[in-house]
Amino acid sequence: ALGNLEGWLKKRLLDAQNRLMDIIVLIEAEIDFGDEEISKTPRSSIAKQIRDAREILRDMVATYDVGRLAEGRVQIAIIGAPNTGKSTLFNAILKDNRAIVADIPGTTRDYLSEYVNIGGYPVILTDTAGIRVSDSPIECMGIEKTIEIINKSSLCLFLLDCSRKLNDDDLILYEKIHNSQYILVVNKIDMVSNKGNFAREKFPGKAIEISAKNGDGIHTLLEEIKSHLIAGNESGLSGVLLSQRQYDCASRALSAIDDSLNALDCDEPEEVIAGMLREANDCLSEVLGKVTNDDILNQIFGRFCIGK
Ligand SMILES: Nc1nc2c(ncn2[C@@H]2O[C@H](COP(=O)(O)OP(=O)(O)OP(=O)(O)O)[C@@H](O)[C@H]2O)c(=O)[nH]1
Ligand SMILES: [Mg+2]
Known part of the structure; x- marks a missing residue:
């Protein structure tokens, strides 16, 4: 044990x-x-x-203490450029983990959170809105909000879409995220026959490859999340969790x-x-x-x- x-x-x-x-x-x-x-x-x-x-x-x-959970102490956010499959992944994780405890109203209607049980740990999973960084002032407010969520989260799932080339949206989000705890997730592997070294030179380190749509790799991703939850990281998550x-x-x-x-x-x-x-x-x-x-x-x- x-x-x-x-x-x-x-x-x-x-x-x-x-x-x-x-x-x-x-x-x-x-x-x-x-x-x-x-x-x-x-x-x-x-x-x-x-x-x-x-x-x-x-x-x-x-x-x-359930009260602390309700305060959102342990939050995992799905972050990624528009259309990378965040909401699809959100749903896939919820479906994979039937022990959903409660609904939480999103901070804004663009952010949806649910309690989900991952490996015995109750966490709040948040689906964020895809931010198109270059666009309108409203989207700029969106990026502020996303940064706030990144900072508040204990762990981020940083989603990339391997069916298209990396773009500025990916890179700018990576800028915001790379100093936080995150897992690099390469989505839509069902769409490409040869992923090669997708994203490898831009984003070093381990990447979890998934298809949020057909469920491939979700189990591996959950295991990876679990190991982050219980990693012996003093400033990280362990300690608040039993x-x-x-x-x-x-x-x-x-x-x-x-x-x-x-x-x-x-x-x-x-x-x-x-x-x-x-x-x-x-x-x-x-x-x-x-x-x-x-x-x-x-x-x-x-x-x-x-x-x-
Ligand atoms: N083939 C394939 N399509 C996917 C996969 N994941 C998501 N999609 C598709 O990609 C599109 C966007 O998915 P969403 O989950 O809405 O993406 P999102 O990141 O939440 O998008 P925004 O909220 O607009 O930023 C949809 O048409 C999905 O069906 C996947 O693993 N494989
Ligand atoms: Mg979405």
Whole structure:
């Protein structure tokens, strides 16, 4: 599970888990070797350490907040010159992902947004109006609006039409977009038999080739979007995002931690408290990977230099 869970999220989860481990090691050392050379840790100090770990998880769970999504925190915009197939792609992605949560009225009637579930992540997908840069003042207002959307978006899908030559509209939009996170998407591959190195010398880097019309490459594009969503990019998207499953695990860990604090309050035996903390630890392990009994024993031996 660790492989595709990176960045901020992983760091926070690991931090919480390490803190839990420390407490478990402490308590279990006292249980196992209490009559040897270990001095007892006051319960108040254990409670404080547990609360610290709880705080981290709480912060993290709070980021999974539908309210934030409604504010448009995670937005993906489809950007491209007129007629490159933006709306067709928009529809293709929506069709591919039936878990549409809600409609959002467009900021203006030219911009249409929908919630869509991509790989377990709820994102707002925005179809933008194609801007003909050279034209009228109204279209100039359009480019302002598009730039605003690019800046507000976490990720842009930059669409090119490989059935025609690149033109100024493509190049000017690229100017606006190339400092943001974007995926280069070459559309209408069904129309050309030999794409050759289309766009390669003008736009270096990876390009995803699709036909928005017949659906070719859409799956690959979605995978690429997903990997951007969870790429361990500090300033990027990860961190505000928890998948439903990660949220569930973190929530269960949180309630086991609350139980342990109550148990501490009620002067329950150490075994009970350690059991609850282990349960919390197990929940985090579902996301992060297993921490075994041996790991805990090794830590006990390592820290307290006990052993034969
Ligand atoms: N052959 C083919 N045609 C496509 C493809 N994608 C879009 N088209 C066609 O291209 C034309 C423009 O598609 P739209 O999706 O409206 O393009 P758009 O970028 O939203 O256009 P504007 O909103 O006007 O900027 C339509 O006739 C589509 O059917 C594709 O993958 N293959
Ligand atoms: Mg359109």
